[in-house]
Amino acid sequence: xxxxxxxxxxxxxxxxxxxxxxxxxxxxxxxxxxxxxxxxxxxxxxxxxxxxxxxxxxxxxxxxxxxxxxxxxxxxxxxxxxxxxxxxxxxxxxxxxxxxxxxxxxxxxxxxxxxxxxxxxxxxxxxxxxxxxxxxxxxxxxxxxxxxxxxxxxxxxxxxxxxxxxxxxxxxxxxxxxxxxxxxxxxxxxxxxxxxxxxxxxxxxxxxxxxxxxxxxxxxxxxxxxxxxxxxxxxxxxxxxxxxxxxxxxxxxxxxxxxxxxxxxxxxxxxxxxxxxxxxxxxxxxxxxxxxxxxxxxxxxxxxxxxxxxxxxxxxxxxxxxxxxxxxxxxxxxxxxxxxxxxx
Amino acid sequence: xxxxxxxxxxxxxxxxxxxxxxxxxxxxxxxxxxxxxxxxxxxxxxxxxxxxxxxxxxxxxxxxxxxxxxxxxxxxxxxxxxxxxxxxxxxxxxxxxxxxxxxxxxxxxxxxxxxxxxxxxxxxxxxxxxxxxxxxxxxxxxxxxxxxxxxxxxxxxxxxxxxxxxxxxxxxxxxxxxxxxxxxxxxxxxxxxxxxxxxxxxxxxxxxxxxxxxxxxxxxxxxxxxxxxxxxxxxxxxxxxxxxxxxxxxxxxxxxxxxxxxxxxxxxxxxxxxxxxxxxxxxxxxxxxxxxxxxxxxxxxxxxxxxxxxxxxxxxxxxxxxxxxxxxxxxxxxxxxxxxxxxxxxxxxxxxxxxxxxxxxxxxxxxxxxxxxxxxxxxxxxxxxxxxxxxxxxxxxxxxxxxxxxxxxxxxxxxxxxxxxxxxxxxxxxxxxxxxxxxxxxxxxxxxxxxxxxxxxxxxxxxxxxxxxxxxxxxxxxxxxxxxxxxxxxxxxxxxxxxxxxxxxxxxxxxxxxxxxxxxxxxxxxxxxxxxxxxxxxxxxxxxxxxxx
Numbered sequence: 106x107x108x109x110x111x112x113x114x115x116x117x118x119x120x121x122x123x124x125x126x127x128x129x130x131x132x133x134x135x136x137x138x139x140x141x142x143x144x145x146x147x148x149x150x151x152x153x154x155x156x157x158x159x160x161x162x163x164x165x166x167x168x169x170x171x172x173x174x175x176x177x178x179x180x181x182x183x184x185x186x187x188x189x190x191x192x193x194x195x196x197x198x199x200x201x202x203x204x205x206x207x208x209x210x211x212x213x214x215x216x217x218x219x220x221x222x223x224x225x226x227x228x229x230x231x232x233x234x235x236x237x238x239x240x241x242x243x244x245x246x247x248x249x250x251x252x253x254x255x256x257x258x259x260x261x262x263x264x265x266x267x268x269x270x271x272x273x274x275x276x277x278x279x280x281x282x283x284x285x286x287x288x289x290x291x292x293x294x295x296x297x298x299x300x301x302x303x304x305x306x307x308x309x310x311x312x313x314x315x316x317x318x319x320x321x322x323x324x325x326x327x328x329x330x331x332x333x334x335x336x337x338x339x340x341x342x343x344x345x346x347x348x349x350x351x352x353x354x355x356x357x358x359x360x361x362x363x364x365x366x367x368x369x370x371x372x373x374x375x376x377x378x379x380x381x382x383x384x385x386x387x388x389x390x391x392x393x394x395x396x397x398x399x400x401x402x403x404x405x406x407x408x409x410x411x412x413x414x415x416x417x418x419x420x421x422x423x424x425x426x427x428x429x430x431x432x433x434x435x436x437x438x439x440x441x442x443x444x445x446x447x448x449x
Numbered sequence: 450x451x452x453x454x455x456x457x458x459x460x461x462x463x464x465x466x467x468x469x470x471x472x473x474x475x476x477x478x479x480x481x482x483x484x485x486x487x488x489x490x491x492x493x494x495x496x497x498x499x500x501x502x503x504x505x506x507x508x509x510x511x512x513x514x515x516x517x518x519x520x521x522x523x524x525x526x527x528x529x530x531x532x533x534x535x536x537x538x539x540x541x542x543x544x545x546x547x548x549x550x551x552x553x554x555x556x557x558x559x560x561x562x563x564x565x566x567x568x569x570x571x572x573x574x575x576x577x578x579x580x581x582x583x584x585x586x587x588x589x590x591x592x593x594x595x596x597x598x599x600x601x602x603x604x605x606x607x608x609x610x611x612x613x614x615x616x617x618x619x620x621x622x623x624x625x626x627x628x629x630x631x632x633x634x635x636x637x638x639x640x641x642x643x644x645x646x647x648x649x650x651x652x653x654x655x656x657x658x659x660x661x662x663x664x665x666x667x668x669x670x671x672x673x674x675x676x677x678x679x680x681x682x683x684x685x686x687x688x689x690x691x692x693x694x695x696x697x698x699x700x701x702x703x704x705x706x707x708x709x710x711x712x713x714x715x716x717x718x719x720x721x722x723x724x725x726x727x728x729x730x731x732x733x734x735x736x737x738x739x740x741x742x743x744x745x746x747x748x749x750x751x752x753x754x755x756x757x758x759x760x761x762x763x764x765x766x767x768x769x770x771x772x773x774x775x776x777x778x779x780x781x782x783x784x785x786x787x788x789x790x791x792x793x794x795x796x797x798x799x800x801x802x803x804x805x806x807x808x809x810x811x812x813x814x815x816x817x818x819x820x821x822x823x824x825x826x827x828x829x830x831x832x833x834x835x836x837x838x839x840x841x842x843x844x845x846x847x848x849x850x851x852x853x854x855x856x857x858x859x860x861x862x863x864x865x866x867x868x869x870x871x872x873x874x875x876x877x878x879x880x881x882x883x884x885x886x887x888x889x890x891x892x893x894x895x896x897x898x899x900x901x902x903x904x905x906x907x908x909x910x911x912x913x914x915x916x917x918x919x920x921x922x923x924x925x926x927x928x929x930x931x932x933x934x935x936x937x938x939x940x941x942x943x944x945x946x947x948x949x950x951x952x953x954x955x956x957x958x959x960x961x962x963x964x965x966x967x968x969x970x971x972x973x974x975x976x977x978x979x980x981x982x983x984x985x986x987x988x989x990x991x992x993x994x995x996x997x998x
Contacts, residue, residue, distance in 0.1 A: 137874055148917075149586055160583065192581070211645075288702070
């Protein structure tokens with residue numbers, strides 16, 4: 106297993122290199138970060154030319170990529186526009202742990218920008234994922250064990266309704282009901298936006314209070330889909346011979362379900378949840394935007410819309426690394442859950 | 450069994466409700482201080498005024514920064530750091546317009562008690578012009594030859610040529626030399642200075658306290674403000690990127706002030722008791738014509754441009770899409786009409802589709818193949834390519850205009866792109882820069898409240914040598930000469946006359962169609978009182994604002 110893990114990690118290196126090249130080329134071609142630096146007015150041509158030179162945006166793509174990858178502290182830059190390269194670069198490059206500085210929040214390190222937001226996303230996404238898994242397991246198993254009952258039909262209908270609703274709709278409706286109208290009706294109401302009320306400070310109570318609506322919105326959509334998946338897996342597993350054997354040996358239903366059926370039915374769910382792990386880091390773009398949650402999803406959109414290559418590349422590479430390693434972890438968990446699987 | 454389950458459910462719901470109530474009371478404990486929350490749909494790039502031109506960042510300047518002079522709600526300048534506005538009459542502006550002298554007040558201080566002196570002005574100029582600092586824009590400081598400081602309270606600005614629009618553009622924020630100079634000396638640049646994100650020493654009625662990335666920026670009262678103490682204790686700029694969420698926050702009372710809402714939400718907010726303030730910031734939503742060589746034949750034909758203007762029902766656009774919240778315009782300078790810059794001889798274009806049809810017939814644009822689209826004598830269809838950014842209202846206007854122009858036989862092909870693509874450079878092949886669109890739409894303004902703009906200068910036409918040029922429209926030598934002459938004309942009367950010529954000429958040539966004046970819409974919770982807002986320095990009176998529960 107150790108050899109397998111090492112081999113997978115070594116395989117990840119060229120993979121991440123190729124991913125980085127592709128993403129960098131795509132990013133450079135998605136727009137001009139200088140185009141919107143003038144605010145509501147067009148950026149002055151003299152300033153665009155100067156900034157392009159000073160920020161290295163006038164260099165060919167391959168050179169910009171090399172500077173991003175290995176830094177430019179070995180090269181000289183023409184800062185004053187006299188045509189002479191006179192100022193040494195200061196970037197160390199990604200391979201030396203320097204993801205560069207944001208182009209729009211100039212001077213601020215990419216790592217610092219991401220680090221400011223990553224905990225907020227995890228605070229929101231991890232509980233949301235746990236709740237989604239718990240809800241979908243409960244609903245899926247309950248529904249499978251009572252197939253074609255009234256509850257199963259009701260849950261099925263609700264799942265399809267939940268799954269077919271766009272998240273912005275659920276988010277805005279829940280915001281208006283629990284945030285705006287509850288207040289109007291004199292009921293205890295939930296906050297509409299933010300991670301906490303700035304006037305009250307960033308306390309645990311405030312954060313939990315502000316998490317309710319975003320998590321509710323995400324859970325409605327995601328759990329609706331996952332619960333259908335759990336239901337179908339459970340239906341498949343509980344009709345297997347080994348379940349019948351377990352029952353005939355007199356094992357209580359709870360043990361049959363939890364120890365035998367669930368473990369096998371959960372295998373495909375592990376794959377899905379494994380794929381979700383990178384998304385936990387990426388955040389939920391729509392939910393974070395609507396509820397003004399200061400997470401990674403919003404950060405990504407804000408900087409992508411202004412073609413801030415260093416920040417977007419930092420986020421994308423972090424997610425890429427997470428995808429590679431989460432898949433590795435998923436495979437390891439697979440082996441643990443299913444003893445037939447062996448990696449060499 | 451069923452009864453037991455029922456009781457269990459009721460118990461769970463009761464506990465949940467009690468928990469929510471407990472949370473609500475814990476989370477909603479009221480504070481004694483007067484705190485105002487402003488819902489901001491964009492988070493500033495930087496709090497250093499020279500590292501951002503983002504509109505939502507510049508709006509905040511009067512809270513924590515100080516300009517040499519500010520502008521009131523009528524966009525009239527008044528002295529702030531200076532004892533009086535320089536003029537030829539008081540000797541502040543030399544007869545030849547090459548020297549402007551500022552006399553500073555002797556009681557102005559930074560929030561840490563240090564006096565604000567001419568050295569801070571000199572330092573600000575030096576920092577903007579230092580290449581290592583890579584500031585956003587060196588305008589207008591690159592028009593200066595030098596800055597001199599004969600004493601602590603005098604700043605002398607020397608120009609190589611007169612620079613007429615100085616009042617609207619200079620000293621929009623001063624940097625604290627005593628804080629930033631040591632950083633510059635040790636690091637060789639201000640780009641990574643902590644002050645850019647945490648200007649704990651400022652010179653506005655409030656001083657920076659905290660910036661929680663993605664959440665808010667908090668300002669508290671500046672106890673050393675030389676004009677006295679503000680009424681409100683704390684100001685939070687809370688970042689609410691979604692328009693609908695901003696509306697909900699204002700209606701729910703979670704925010705006291707917001708701006709730039711979707712217009713469709715304005716009636717909802719008015720019904721909810723939110724005050725709506727429309728402030729002239731100098732902007733107009735404009736169709737700019739491309740009359741360069743590569744433009745479609747129709748765009749280069751003045752009769753087609755006139756016909757487009759006559760076929761476009763701008764009043765309907767204002768009434769239906771803008772909910773009647775603004776009015777149509779005739780020139781880019783309409784928001785400056787009060788200053789007299791717009792020619793009084795301009796006759797507004799009226800909505801006249803029959804007149805448009807006749808004009809097109811008379812000028813040889815006839816529907817020869819009966820497909821509803823006119824063609825010229827060579828059979829080229831009268832097709833115009835219209836491009837804009839992805840803002841919803843613009844896409845709506847495109848759809849409406851397409852139908853209106855089709856009624857007179859003009860085929861309007863529409864497209865929209867993200868701003869960073871639409872305004873990309875010539876070398877990137879961007880639509881505006883390369884002239885692949887005939888009509889471009891966005892909201893723009895001169896250097897308000899000054900009428901200056903350099904958009905139509907011939908040397909700003911983008912090409913291989915000048916890929917970042919922003920004259921996407923074309924070179925007209927007459928217009929170029931008029932714009933160059935106004936820039937150096939220091940006699941206000943003569944300059945106004947030049948602008949009469951400019952506005953009349955551009956109107957006659959139909960180089961642009963102003964769809965409507967684009968005011969800044971502010972939404973104010975009634976508990977926020979004494980609010981007046983300027984179109985140039987929005988929060989100029991913020992220290993007088995108050996909160997009345």
